[in-house]
Amino acid sequence: MDLYELDEKKYLYLLLVIPVLVLVYLYIQFWKRKKQREFGDLDLVKKLSPEKSNFKPALKFTIMLLALASLILGLVNPKIGTKTETVKREGIDIVFAVDVSKSMLAEDVAPSRLEKSKQIVSQIVNNLGSDRIGIVAYAGSAFPVLPITSDYGVAKMFLQSMNTDMVSSLGTSLDEAIKLSETYFDKKGKTNKLLIMISDGEDHGEGAEEAAEEANKFGLKIITIGVGTEKGGPIPLKKNGIVESFKRDQEGEVVITKLNQQSLKDIAKATKGGYVYGSSTKEVVEYVKKALDNIEKTEFESTQMADYQSQFQWFLGFGFVLLFIDIFLLERKTKWISKLNLFNEKES
Incomplete structure (x- = not known):
């Protein structure tokens, strides 16, 4: 058929x-x-x-x-x-957890923190071999975007559709992202697991380090990528692509959101992973590539279409x-x- x-x-x-x-x-x-x-x-x-x-x-x-x-x-x-066939591949399972909180709209990195995050993930995917990937979006809560798959084309399509309206909860809860990402992996499986978190590090929740330590117990390694600047920037409120105003606090002052690298470093340290600053997409890709070279690949089966x-x-x-x-x-x-x-x- x-x-x-x-x-x-x-x-x-x-x-x-x-x-x-x-x-x-x-x-x-x-x-x-x-x-x-x-x-x-x-x-x-x-x-x-x-x-x-x-x-x-x-x-x-x-x-x-x-x-x-x-x-x-x-x-x-x-x-x-004309048919589908099952092929054997060697790789690891990777979940990308992308911060989609309102602070990711800040434009202290071009074109914005969120768009920069998408570029980084897309370039990392371009340099993968036979690894399987999944995607999680998170703000005040976490949302499953794409389950583990070997179809990179579909993954990129879902990645580009991500925006700050996907998750209604305000703030950023890094622990929720870690907990949801854990469910993507087969805890009894032998395939090595990696979580790559992209965020500005602003954490309005609690227990991110504890969640990372729990994830480490079943072999999940976490690499964190910081997007933004320590100087920070305002959060633009746009309509039809045009900035109308900036987000303000209860006192009417313009909110300045800043990169918090320390929280991201602490999460990575809890799983013996690593942290990299995301200002240069090329440097991030090289960092992740070296990290993947040091992770043992596992053989798994994957279904794909032949004679396409x-x-x-x-x-x-x-x-x-x-x-x-x-x-x-x-x-x-x-x-x-x-x-x-x-x-x-x-x-x-």
């Missing part, structure tokens, strides 16, 4: 253009008929242009719509796989053929078809 997936699903929204074009076409035809009636008798108007076909304009429009649909499907790039092939070329080719036909298809009557009178265009 053939299996398939759509490589670039976002382009499917372009198909919404087709019903809009149909409505525009129908309106134009209605408008033309109305104007022709105002000009004079319809039969007389037809006699003034005896070679004009009533059928071909609709045919040309239909061909154009089919060509457009084919080109859009070509952009979507459907892929077909892109099919975009067929849709693009069909679309261009239809456009070529549309160019040379004239709106005049075709003589030999006209003699057959298939569409009752001749008078009785």
Whole structure:
């Protein structure tokens, strides 16, 4: 049985253009008929242009719509796989816990702490081999974004969709992130486990070190990455991408959020992990890469699709053929078809 997936699903929204074009076409035809009636008798108007076909304009429009649909499907790039197979890989299980609290909107690092965090995670994933990954979002509470998977493409898609509205609780609770991340791992499994936490270190909860010590008991190592500056910055409140104001405290003063490196260092130390400052994405990736080289890889099974092939070329080719036909298809009557009178265009 053939299996398939759509490589670039976002382009499917372009198909919404087709019903809009149909409505525009129908309106134009209605408008033309109305104007022709105002000009004079319809039969007389037809006699003034005896070679004009009533059928071909609709045919040309239909061909154009089919060509457009084919080109859009070509952009979507459907892929077909003929079977699935189980392969053996060597790696470790990694969970990325990304801070999505409001303080991560601060722009003391460009473009913002949250966007910088996404860049760091994305680059780390790009440099992984056969490891399995999962994603957790956290603020005042933690939220499971993606379970452990070997599909890096899906992981990046979920990563980019993360925002500060995902978790409603205010503040940052690092211990909640650690506790939820623990549930991602098989405690009885032999696969080595790593939690990579990305945060500005502002912890409004309690017990992060204790949670880290508990995680260390079943072999979970934690690497923390600090994003932000010790000088700090305000938290912008935006509407449609435009800064309208900044977050203020109860006294009306602008809140300045600062990087707290010490809390992140303490968490990493509790699991004999490590801390790295996230100002340079390249340095962070190198640090994580060296840490992974020192962690023993474990063999595990992973299911993946085999014989997976892109099919975009067929849709693009069909679309261009239809456009070529549309160019040379004239709106005049075709003589030999006209003699057959298939569409009752001749008078009785």
